[in-house]
Amino acid sequence: MDLKKPYYAVIFTSLRTEGDQGYAKMAEEMETLARKQPGFLDIESARDGLGITVSYWASLEAIADWKANMDHKQAQKNGIKTWYSWYKVRICRVEREYKFNK
Incomplete structure (x- = not known):
């Protein structure tokens, strides 16, 4: 993934509650929907x-x-009601990146 800089990263860190309770289906739907969003x-x-x-x-x-x-x-x-016991969101501007690939 080589993206034109600068760009932004939304870092969503979470702890889940027990069981799926429809989470996997929702996560797949949200990723599909996000991919259609401008930007x-x-x-x-x-x-x-x-x-x-x-x-x-x-x-x-x-x-x-x-x-x-x-x-x-x-x-x-x-997510607040059912799927997460804790989460944090961070929004960062990415100005530089590097990678290693063997």
Whole structure:
């Protein structure tokens, strides 16, 4: 993934509650929806107890539009009510990156 800099990263770190309770389906739907949003660039995710999802965006306005999306707002409400025991969101401007590839 080589994105034109600068771009923005939304880092969503979370702890889940027990059981799926519809979470996997919602996560798949939200990723599909996010990929259709203007300004969306990419997404990476990992979960091993602590979950970390990083979505990449072209602008702060694109991030604000995604946060305001009605389907995403409903998923946020369900997350607070059902799926998460804790979460934190960080928004960062990415100005430089480097990678190693063997």
